[in-house]
Amino acid sequence: MEEDDVTIREQNFHSQVREYIICFLLFAVLYIVSYFIITRYKRKSDDHEDEDAVVNRISLYLCTFTLAVSGGAVFLLPFSIISSEILLSFPRNYYIQWLNGSLIHGLWNLVSLFSNLCLFVLMPFAYFFLESEGFAGSKKGIKARILETFVMLFLLALLILGIVWVASALIDNDAASMESLYDLWEFYLPYLYSCISLLGGLLLLMCTPVGLSRMFTVMGQLLVKPTILEDLDEQIYCIHLQEEALQRRLNGSSIHTYIRGGFTHQLNKDLENIRNQRNKLERRKKASGWEKNLLYPIVMLILLAGTTISVIMVALNILYLLVDETAMPKGSTERGIGNTSLSTFGVAQAVLEIILMFYLMVSSVVGFYSLRVFEGLTPRKDDTTMTTIIGCCVSILVLSSALPVMSRTLGITRFDLLGDFGRFNWLGNFYIVLSYNLLFAIVTTLCLVRKFTSAVREELLKALGLDKLQLSNSSTDPESGKLSANGHQKSL
DSSP states (O other): HHHHHHHHHHHHHHHHHHHHHHHHHHHHHHHHHHHHHHHHBBOOOOOOOOOOHHHHHHHHHHHHHHHHHHHHHHHHHHHHHHHHHHHHHOOOOOOGTTTTHHHHHHHHHHHHHHHHHHHIIIIHHHHHHOOOOOOSOOOOOOHHHHHHHHHHHHHHHHHHHHHHHHHHHHOOOEEEEEEEHTOOIIIIHHHHHHHHHHHHHHHHHHHHHHHHHHHHHHHHHHHHOOOOOOOOOHHHHHHHHHHHHHHHHHHHHHHOOOGHHHHHHHHHHHHHHHHHHHHHHHHHHHHHHHIIIIIIIHHHHHHHHHHHHHHHHHHHHHHHHHHHHHGGGOOEEEOOOOOSSSOTTTTTHHHHHHHHHHHHHHHHHHHHSSOOOOOGGGGOTTOOOOOHHHHHHHHHHHHHHEEEHHHHHHSOOOOOEEGGGGGGGGGHHHHHHHHHHHHHHHHHHHHHHHHHHHHHHHHHHHHTHHHOOOOOOOOHHHHHHHHOOOOHHHTO
């Protein structure tokens, strides 16, 4: 009997060690990839080792950790779905026994823990540490900046806890809720993360429909469009004439030193835009036939099919919500993974769900940077400040943490939320979930209709040659306005 107990303890010990090693390896891969992504966009600094360089390096490591956690949140639900299907297909296979329910639940709990840590501790610390200079009258250095950062974090924590305390007291004023107001670990943190998750879900609701329509434009810029009723040689010739005209004006303005400044900067900007247009036209001219006439339509059809399937699945989920209460998103504490398939069509539907999740995540990021409010956070290669990188990491963390909740709420998957992701209070509210589905379906449909009608209108104007007339009218008015505003430029 004692030998059996020892054997069971040894098995549990080895299982725990194996899970820790797997989690560490997965996170190490995500951390390395995140580091290369951030260093690709981070502004290059001098090699001189000083105080600011140390602060930037610490902030860089914290941002890399946060981005790795965001990647883990994105892969969390797809990894769980594919693991469940693999265990269901090969229940007795010795080589996949490590892929068990304990590992999946551990990953969900770790992602939830690290998301809270990054959102409430590491990212505020990185920002305050980057902006700190030390208190007035104190000796300058790393210690003074760390002291100021911790003081700012303490004040921020008091402010957030006070806001959450007042909000929870106003919303839930019963006796049990009033007693839970003094429980920091069991009440404050889950309630606060639930609020952040709701905000992340609303942000996804705002960004994803815009990103789904914006994806067609982004892929159109990356791929070569087919040339239908267009004369590329004529367009290249016109662009070449405009480039020469701007170059002559720029050379003429450089002679007169008294008109340098904003006018010369505008000419350089216009010249750069003209050159970019010429490069795009030349690329379209040099592209092969299959790339223009086959690849572009296939990619557009794939995007259209993915968006249509997403809207259809959301519409079906709305019907399920109205007739079946089990369609409501809920959390699960069961350790059994792979006992039953949650997909009607098995592995094929699971793969489709995973593809749609990644598609929605990419669309949400594209839509996030397409909104005017967040355009300032758009990263640029080798020219992004650490403050902007911190803002990008926080935004992506909020979006990625809300992705599993949004996927389950919209009915993209039937996989129950695990860990703290299933403890959000608003998931049990029928009206919030139904309104979320309705808004997503309606806004996405409106964005797509507006996108395709505007695209058809532009193509018709381009085919009839009316786009050049509109371009000339629109370009004449601002130019005349600029010339009238600067009377000395007319003398040129």
